[in-house]
Amino acid sequence: MRLSHFERLRPVCPRCLATRGVAVPLALGIVEAADTGEVHWGTLVCGDGACAMEYPIVDGAPILVPDLRGWMAANGHLLTARADIPAAMEGVLGDGFGPDSAFNATRQHLSSYGWDHYGDLDPATPDGQAGSVVRCLAAGLDRLGPLPAGPVLDLGCGAGRTSFELAARGDDLVLGLDLHWPLLTLARRVMARGEAVFPLRRSGIAYDRQRIEARFAAAERVDFWIGDALFPPFAPQSFALVAAMNVLDCVASPPALLRAIDGMVADGGGALLATPFDWSTQATPVEAWLGGHSQRGDDAGRCEAVLARLLTPGAHPQSVERLHPLGEPVDVPWTVRMHDRAFMQYRTHLVMLRA
Numbered sequence: 001m002r003l004s005h006f007e008r009l010r011p012v013c014p015r016c017l018a019t020r021g022v023a024v025p026l027a028l029g030i031v032e033a034a035d036t037g038e039v040h041w042g043t044l045v046c047g048d049g050a051c052a053m054e055y056p057i058v059d060g061a062p063i064l065v066p067d068l069r070g071w072m073a074a075n076g077h078l079l080t081a082r083a084d085i086p087a088a089m090e091g092v093l094g095d096g097f098g099p100d101s102a103f104n105a106t107r108q109h110l111s112s113y114g115w116d117h118y119g120d121l122d123p124a125t126p127d128g129q130a131g132s133v134v135r136c137l138a139a140g141l142d143r144l145g146p147l148p149a150g151p152v153l154d155l156g157c158g159a160g161r162t163s164f165e166l167a168a169r170g171d172d173l174v175l176g177l178d179l180h181w182p183l184l185t186l187a188r189r190v191m192a193r194g195e196a197v198f199p200l201r202r203s204g205i206a207y208d209r210q211r212i213e214a215r216f217a218a219a220e221r222v223d224f225w226i227g228d229a230l231f232p233p234f235a236p237q238s239f240a241l242v243a244a245m246n247v248l249d250c251v252a253s254p255p256a257l258l259r260a261i262d263g264m265v266a267d268g269g270g271a272l273l274a275t276p277f278d279w280s281t282q283a284t285p286v287e288a289w290l291g292g293h294s295q296r297g298d299d300a301g302r303c304e305a306v307l308a309r310l311l312t313p314g315a316h317p318q319s320v321e322r323l324h325p326l327g328e329p330v331d332v333p334w335t336v337r338m339h340d341r342a343f344m345q346y347r348t349h350l351v352m353l354r355a
Helices: 003-009 014-020 068-078 085-098 102-121 132-144 161-169 182-192 254-264 304-308
Strands: 025-037 038-046 054-058 061-064 150-154 172-179 193-203 205-215 220-225 239-245 263-273 328-338 342-354
Touching: 014 182, 014 304, 025 328, 061 068, 061 182, 061 263, 068 182, 085 102, 085 205, 102 132, 102 161, 102 182, 102 193, 102 328, 102 342, 132 239, 132 328, 132 342, 150 161, 161 220, 172 182, 182 193, 182 220, 193 328, 205 239, 205 342, 239 254, 254 263, 254 304, 254 342, 304 342
Parallel strands: 061 220, 150 172, 150 239, 172 220, 239 263
Antiparallel strands: 025 038, 038 054, 054 061, 193 205, 263 342, 328 342
16 A cells, blocks of 8 residues: 555545445554555554444555455455466366366456456557557547546556556546455556566466566556445545446446445546446346336336436436536447457447536
8 A cells, every 4th residue: 555645545434434424534553564655564444433443454455345344255265365376387276176166257357357458568469459448548538628636536447557547647646446356466566566467368267377568657656455436435525537447337336336436526527437338137236227127117228318317417316416427428349358269349338527
């Protein structure tokens, strides 16, 4: 955890925020390992004595989620996973665990996200294949125009490329927030070492270890924390820009995500929202899908129409209060690599917003 980000962004207790709607500042607790400007192992502690929740800092990443014990129980095996497994032995382990194992599901995630975020930096990648997330972000930033000074929040940052690109487009701090520990670990390695290392799927459960040089001039202004996009652990209106690239259909409550973004953006600031409306019950209950389950309703199942009303104050019971669309939404092609012979093509819906 970079102290520059901690001191400037002043995170608050996510538990108090989620349960009581109160922004209680966090303070540094124990510091077990640190160097100049960064804490690698330690804790952050809620300043309210009635709560006093301790949030661990693991390998430089503070874990700031409302249900800390629930997240730790679900992800403990990932937090303690070895990082020194040789590439060949990783393949042997993957064969033994089998295609339906959590081990191979994680490798697939790393393969798809790692390739899209950093594959365009590999000379062996054909032009225009990887890098959809970069192109989508650039399209939104170009349309959004000038923004006030201030830090930037990258919600659902995944493998981190968007955070580095946001830093390159501005001159302030950028924070990437995500719940996925392996992806955040990939992002933090790029930040610290200037290289992206991830398993790239050939086919079946055959993977190659990909290593791509990924050095970004503004990396010193980026940090990555574990956090819930529905409960960003910050005081209201803390950011000049909030980006949420393909996150809306990955949360339990899309309206809650919109309200969280609405609350985080400073007056005059902006937000970028991209989504292919690719609903899954693993992430979002059917009842919370934006139009994707109601073909007999007023919007005839059109996700875009429901989202537009949610982004129009007063047009929906759960509408945001401050954000408003800037210009017309655009559709941006987005390619996801599954393996050597399988690529999924999305049309992601990109909305530019101002507060």
